[in-house]
């Protein structure tokens with residue numbers, strides 16, 4: 455089946471996944487105004503055309519840290535990908551590798567740090583939650599040993615968001631198998647069969663003899679989360695982690711400046727896809743207010759579904775965009791091939807937008823293509 459765009463993938467994902475799983479991926483905090491705001495922020499920013507420019511050759515690559523990124527986006531961290539498809543983490547990592555873009559593995563991934571590193575050979579980053587010192591140190595050490603060189607510290611989850619769809623569906627920790635969920639699964643035989651073959655999804659990084667199933671692993675992770683983590687802890691982590699450190703989950707330019715001054719290499723403007731607190735400013739709207747020191751990086755996520763969305767973020771001053779749900783819809787719709795199709799579609803849309811706005815090189819985008 456042909457998918458014209460990411461929304462087509464989303465619709466297919468809706469048909470393929472049990473409702474509780476689709477809602478987990480698709481939903482957000484409270485009334486989901488935050489999810490909608492992320493979209494609105496991007497849609498309301500209009501483009502200006504710069505016609506009469508030679509756009510016969512286009513280049514979507516952008517510089518990112520010490521490399522050139524072949525496409526101006528990367529696949530961001532998402533937990534429990536195994537609920538979408540067994541092996542989902544590796545499918546995402548391999549699809550990213552095929553296009554030469556990094557994949558960020560979540561602390562709450564369904565496959566372990568080591569399993570993903572063994573199975574995928576592209577650039578891997580590891581996302582760390584603000585866990586207690588010991589747990590954080592252990593995860594960072596494991597990631598380093600497995601070849602991950604970039605640590606993404608997610609700071610907007612001192613506690614979990616309240617997501618109403620998950621609450622209604624009983625999708626949370628501890629997980630309750632309700633009659634409704636069982637019936638829902640039975641109506642999604644392709645998904646159910648895959649899950650039966652693949653075994654129940656896990657939070658594999660927390661697997662131990664004391665935590666064999668996803669429920670006890672998730673409980674363990676909740677116990678290890680550290681809501682007291684603050685700027686001093688970030689400073690300590692910066693001193694301990696000798697490689698690239700990115701902080702994800704900022705919405706205030708002052709916090710970005712403070713991170714940069716502590717020696718953090720990059721920040722991700724993000725409201726966690728509207729999944730934590732709904733009435734929070736969209737990362738997209740903050741981009742132009744951040745001063746990025748030379749040699750440091752600014753990433754953004756939240757609501758990116760079209761190539762033109764990504765072009766707008768670059769024009770405002772972001773170095774690249776992180777994808778969350780977009781690639782998950784592809785994974786749900788058609789596994790690794792679906793993820794590749796999302797990447798391919800976005801890349802075609804970016805190429806098309808670069809030509810039509812009249813700025814053939816993504817690296818040259820600036821505010822002259824945006825209405826002020």
Ligand SMILES: Cc1cc2nc3c(=O)[nH]c(=O)nc-3n(C[C@H](O)[C@H](O)[C@H](O)COP(=O)(O)O)c2cc1C
Pocket residue numbers: 478479480492530531532533560561562581608702724725726727728729755756757758776777778779780782
């Ligand atoms: C199903 C799902 C799981 C997520 N899990 C994590 C996670 O484990 N760690 C993290 O830092 N962010 C997580 N996020 C947030 C994403 O990294 C990203 O900030 C967000 O999805 C961006 O918004 P978008 O989905 O509209 O692109 C998750 C998002 C989704 C949709």
